[in-house]
Amino acid sequence: MALVTVSNNSLTAVTAIPASIPTGALTLIKSITASSSASISFVDGTDGVVLDDTYSSYIFKFINIHPQNDARGFYVNFSIDGGSNYNVVKTTTCFLARLSEAGTGADLQYKTGEDLAQSTADQILNQEVGNGADESVSGSMQLFNPSSTTYVKHFISRTSGYEGNFSGEYDWHTAGYCNTTSAIDAVIFKFNSSNIDDGIIKMYGIK
Amino acid sequence: MGLTKLNNISVEDVTSIPVALGDMVLVSSATASASASVEFTLGDYKEYKFFFVNMHPSTTSFFQFNLSTDNGSNYNVVKTTTNFISYHNESGADSALAYNGGSDLAQETGDQRLGSLKTDNDANLGGTMQLFNPSSTTFVKHFITRTQNSNIPYSEEYYVAGYANTTSAVNKIIFRQASGNIDAGKILMYGIN
Numbered sequence: 001m002a003l004v005t006v007s008n009n010s011l012t013a014v015t016a017i018p019a020s021i022p023t024g025a026l027t028l029i030k031s032i033t034a035s036s037s038a039s040i041s042f043v044d045g046t047d048g049v050v051l052d053d054t055y056s057s058y059i060f061k062f063i064n065i066h067p068q069n070d071a072r073g074f075y076v077n078f079s080i081d082g083g084s085n086y087n088v089v090k091t092t093t094c095f096l097a098r099l100s101e102a103g104t105g106a107d108l109q110y111k112t113g114e115d116l117a118q119s120t121a122d123q124i125l126n127q128e129v130g131n132g133a134d135e136s137v138s139g140s141m142q143l144f145n146p147s148s149t150t151y152v153k154h155f156i157s158r159t160s161g162y163e164g165n166f167s168g169e170y171d172w173h174t175a176g177y178c179n180t181t182s183a184i185d186a187v188i189f190k191f192n193s194s195n196i197d198d199g200i201i202k203m204y205g206i207k
Numbered sequence: 208m209g210l211t212k213l214n215n216i217s218v219e220d221v222t223s224i225p226v227a228l229g230d231m232v233l234v235s236s237a238t239a240s241a242s243a244s245v246e247f248t249l250g251d252y253k254e255y256k257f258f259f260v261n262m263h264p265s266t267t268s269f270f271q272f273n274l275s276t277d278n279g280s281n282y283n284v285v286k287t288t289t290n291f292i293s294y295h296n297e298s299g300a301d302s303a304l305a306y307n308g309g310s311d312l313a314q315e316t317g318d319q320r321l322g323s324l325k326t327d328n329d330a331n332l333g334g335t336m337q338l339f340n341p342s343s344t345t346f347v348k349h350f351i352t353r354t355q356n357s358n359i360p361y362s363e364e365y366y367v368a369g370y371a372n373t374t375s376a377v378n379k380i381i382f383r384q385a386s387g388n389i390d391a392g393k394i395l396m397y398g399i400n
Contacts, residue, residue, distance in 0.1 A: 024229010097289035103313035171368030
């Protein structure tokens with residue numbers, strides 16, 4: 001057994017701790033900061049990204065995602081070929097609650113035009129995000145068991161966005177499934193017709 | 208450099224080990240006991256997540272929160288929010304999913320409601336709240352909550368989302384009842400690395 005050495009307040013030889021000591025079930029896999037980026041993608045096996053059967057589900061956190069152009073939708077898509085194509089067939093639902101800063105437009109509505117029925121198109125996660133200096137969208141998306149070769153791949157997202165044209169809150173809910181039994185190995189996020197000017201997307205694995 | 212000592216089964220003075228310990232960190236927790244409010248100090252995590260466990264009021268009223276940009280001297284940050292609820296009566300007679308216009312805020316400084324609570328002994332509220340990047344001096348501060356409460360004889364689920372419309376850093380958060388004390392309950396605050 002290697003001797004554990006004490007080196008400036010760190011235990012340098014420790015590679016594992018007893019199972020009786022909790023280590024947490026949420027593991028940060030990758031954090032990417034946008035800077036006028038056309039998109040942000042997470043590809044299994046690339047730049048330290050793990051998107052396989054290591055974890056049973058994955059969570060993506062969106063922190064102040066800010067579009068370069070005003071009133072742009074924020075989208076997700078999935079790949080089964082390592083990011084060569086983001087065109088997985090999806091069936092989804094989406095609805096939102098909204099209220100403007102003027103106190104008008106209070107609403108809870110299903111967004112028929114933004115859901116997908118067996119479509120390969122990008123799926124919206126929030127609509128018309130503003131590009132004002134303090135405007136952005138934040139939230140999260142959970143993807144379940146992407147490496148399964150038995151089941152379709154479910155995902156659930158909820159985001160809070162500053163809507164540019166409406167000048168108010170869009171609480172946007174999206175859920176659905178990638179209708180494939182092939183393993184999902186890459187995920188991409190982007191705005192429509194706009195770069196991601198600023199923001200952080202973090203990817204976590206859930207044990 | 209302080210000498211690191213082996214102390215029975217603990218190792219004192221160790222500040223790091225080369226093993227991942229998880230990226231959801233319990234920053235603070237508070238157990239209410241006839242408490243007028245529960246407050247937490249916020250820092251630089253990009254996301255905070257709060258868990259509400261068995262929140263129970265002394266008076267029938269709304270459980271709510273507010274934010275401060277001056278270290279708790281004032282809880283009056285301007286907010287625009289949405290709220291919708293689903294509910295179902297224990298008798299099965301009444302259920303709905305609906306926008307809840309009475310509990311949203313449009314550029315208002317008042318507390319944001321997170322759920323309606325009764326004082327029945329077994330009535331309480333549970334749920335979570337995410338607060339994104341409160342220390343930013345660039346962006347407004349988004350938050351997302353989902354709570355389930357026993358507004359007896361109703362089961363109610365509250366969905367609240369919105370933003371604190373300030374580019375000042377938000378450095379304190381307060382939870383309290385609209386009337387009376389938080390009789391019991393626990394709030395846990397996690398920072399997400």
